[in-house]
Amino acid sequence: MAATQNTTQKDDKAAAANPAEQQQATESKPAALEEDDEFEDFPVDDWEQEDTEAASGSGAAQHLWEESWDDDDTSDDFSAQLKEELKKVEASKKR
Amino acid sequence: MAFNTSFFNDLTDIFSKQDGYQLAQTLSPDIPTEELRKICRSQNAHSIKGALKRGLNALTVDFDQQEIHGWVEVYAAYWNATGVILAARESSNDSSKSSSLLWTKVYETWTELLNVVLRGYQNWGFEAWTIPCMYVVCKHLRIFAMQADEERNNNSSFDDAAAILQDDFDPETNKRQKLEDCARVLSRVFMVCQTDRAPLEESRKWGSYYIANLLLKTYFKLNSASLSKNILNSLRAGGRDMPDFSAFPKSQQVTFKYHEGVLAFLEENYVLAEQCLTEAWNLCHKDAMKNKELILGYLIPCHLIKSHTLPAEKLLEPFPELQRLFLPLCRCIKRGELHKFDLALQEGEDEFVKRRIYLTLERGRDIALRNLLRKVFVARGFEEAKEGEKPARRTRVPVAEFAAGISLGSQEKIDNDEVECLLANMIYKGHMKGYISRQHGIVVLSKSGAFPGTNV
Numbered sequence: 138m139a140a141t142q143n144t145t146q147k148d149d150k151a152a153a154a155n156p157a158e159q160q161q162a163t164e165s166k167p168a169a170l171e172e173d174d175e176f177e178d179f180p181v182d183d184w185e186q187e188d189t190e191a192a193s194g195s196g197a198a199q200h201l202w203e204e205s206w207d208d209d210d211t212s213d214d215f216s217a218q219l220k221e222e223l224k225k226v227e228a229s230k231k232r
Numbered sequence: 233m234a235f236n237t238s239f240f241n242d243l244t245d246i247f248s249k250q251d252g253y254q255l256a257q258t259l260s261p262d263i264p265t266e267e268l269r270k271i272c273r274s275q276n277a278h279s280i281k282g283a284l285k286r287g288l289n290a291l292t293v294d295f296d297q298q299e300i301h302g303w304v305e306v307y308a309a310y311w312n313a314t315g316v317i318l319a320a321r322e323s324s325n326d327s328s329k330s331s332s333l334l335w336t337k338v339y340e341t342w343t344e345l346l347n348v349v350l351r352g353y354q355n356w357g358f359e360a361w362t363i364p365c366m367y368v369v370c371k372h373l374r375i376f377a378m379q380a381d382e383e384r385n386n387n388s389s390f391d392d393a394a395a396i397l398q399d400d401f402d403p404e405t406n407k408r409q410k411l412e413d414c415a416r417v418l419s420r421v422f423m424v425c426q427t428d429r430a431p432l433e434e435s436r437k438w439g440s441y442y443i444a445n446l447l448l449k450t451y452f453k454l455n456s457a458s459l460s461k462n463i464l465n466s467l468r469a470g471g472r473d474m475p476d477f478s479a480f481p482k483s484q485q486v487t488f489k490y491h492e493g494v495l496a497f498l499e500e501n502y503v504l505a506e507q508c509l510t511e512a513w514n515l516c517h518k519d520a521m522k523n524k525e526l527i528l529g530y531l532i533p534c535h536l537i538k539s540h541t542l543p544a545e546k547l548l549e550p551f552p553e554l555q556r557l558f559l560p561l562c563r564c565i566k567r568g569e570l571h572k573f574d575l576a577l578q579e580g581e582d583e584f585v586k587r588r589i590y591l592t593l594e595r596g597r598d599i600a601l602r603n604l605l606r607k608v609f610v611a612r613g614f615e616e617a618k619e620g621e622k623p624a625r626r627t628r629v630p631v632a633e634f635a636a637g638i639s640l641g642s643q644e645k646i647d648n649d650e651v652e653c654l655l656a657n658m659i660y661k662g663h664m665k666g667y668i669s670r671q672h673g674i675v676v677l678s679k680s681g682a683f684p685g686t687n688v
Contacts, residue, residue, distance in 0.1 A: 175452070175453070176487055178483075179486070179523070183481035184483075188517055189515050190515070190516045190517070191515070193518035200544060201547040202535055202539070202541040202542065202543060205536070205540045205562075205603065206602075206606055206686050208610070215567050215641075218640055219607055219608065219640055220611055222636040222637065223611055225636070
């Protein structure tokens with residue numbers, strides 16, 4: 138009786154120690170990164186329009202984002218493989 | 233600086249020019265230790281108020297007695313703080329003495345200074361042009377709060393003492409004790425700015441955005457999106473009586489738009505998020521690299537979800553960190569490589585979760601799938617063109633071909649039922665236009681734009 142109580146207690150302790158350890162591990166990681174993910178104070182309070190990102194990007198804002206698909210990129214391995222696969226499917230149909 | 237004749241001469245100059253930022257400089261704790269020592273030693277606790285009173289009374293400035301009384305109190309409180317800061321700085325250099333919570337004391341004396349400054353605006357008639365004094369005091373209150381928390385957390389003996397005293401002890405709250413207190417103080421300052429009823433040109437409302445930004449930063453640190461929302465709501469409600477947003481300094485506009493954008497992002501309001509973050513990006517100072525990186529960190533996932541566009545190489549060029557984070561994912565999305573996309577997402581999981589963009593990026597898988605299906609469609613080529621007509625793409629695609637594509641992309645065998653399910657989802661979400669003819673095992677795609685917005 139006493140022995141079982143003892144083991145459960147041990148288990149409890151082990152269980153209690155574990156989450157604490159885990160917590161510490163998860164805590165220490167973001168803490169280090171947290172330091173630099175805060176928006177910084179600007180060294181000056183205000184600036185001219187020509188010092189803004191929009192002005193310095195030389196009006197090329199529309200080239201900063203591109204389509205998520207790419208028709209030119211048909212020479213990569215993956216596209217070649219895909220063509221092979223499609224041929225196989227078509228061939229099996231005809232048979 | 234020291235509280236001597238040249239200091240009072242400077243004050244005369246500042247008050248006649250009404251230069252708020254220069255005045256604020258005289259209340260900054262962010263000065264060399266030597267300077268600090270000079271100020272501290274220039275007076276003692278008995279003489280300080282008398283000296284200030286004489287000095288300020290002698291200024292050739294149009295002051296009323298209340299205002300003079302106010303500034304005497306402010307500079308006396310500042311002088312008081314310099315001594316405590318000096319002690320804290322000196323002991324951080326000498327680790328053997330760091331047995332007591334010196335930065336907590338700094339935080340407390342600095343809070344006293346802030347309260348005096350606040351009273352200056354509420355009771356002693358401080359003018360609105362002096363509001364940068366409030367900025368500098370508030371800004372450093374937050375810094376001291378964080379330093380105090382850090383010092384206490386590093387010093388476990390104080391933690392234990394607190395733990396024993398309280399039954400309902402929550403270590404997390406305790407960790408941020410002073411920062412939370414600071415948030416409460418700052419929200420009071422915010423109200424003092426917001427509720428000023430003086431005419432706009434001399435209103436403390438001009439201080440609203442600076443203080444709001446400090447509060448937002450603080451709430452972000454405390455992980456409280458709901459309190460942040462309160463600030464936005466309050467500013468929105470007061471909108472009619474506020475100066476035009478574009479009239480505020482750009483540093484304040486950019487900082488505010490960034491936080492507003494991130495909050496919208498966390499609520500999955502990507503339309504508003506994109507709008508705010510784009511504004512922040514456009515107005516941001518071109519050399520503020522760290523802030524530009526932070527803005528892009530959320531703007532990139534926004535673009536992916538909203539307009540299905542990816543950052544161009546040129547955009548990411550100056551940001552190696554962002555390249556490392558996003559380029560692998562972008563490449564997989566472009567090529568429709570589902571399996572590699574999953575791997576890349578897994579690879580960056582910790583960091584994506586930390587940046588709170590994981591769930592948004594996960595939705596990029598749909599775009600990768602869309603591109604994969606599109607590739608199948610494009611690879612199948614055209615119908616034989618009739619005389620004098622433009623060649624039309626072959627719009628009747630066997631489910632088996634899509635299945636082959638998806639199996640290749642995801643590196644696992646997927647049965648046709650599951651493929652049909654994925655296709656139905658794509659059609660439902662508007663990534664693909666057409667219908668599935670189960671009878672024939674064929675997908676009939678729209679002849680005009682089978683994959684909307686992608687030129688085919």
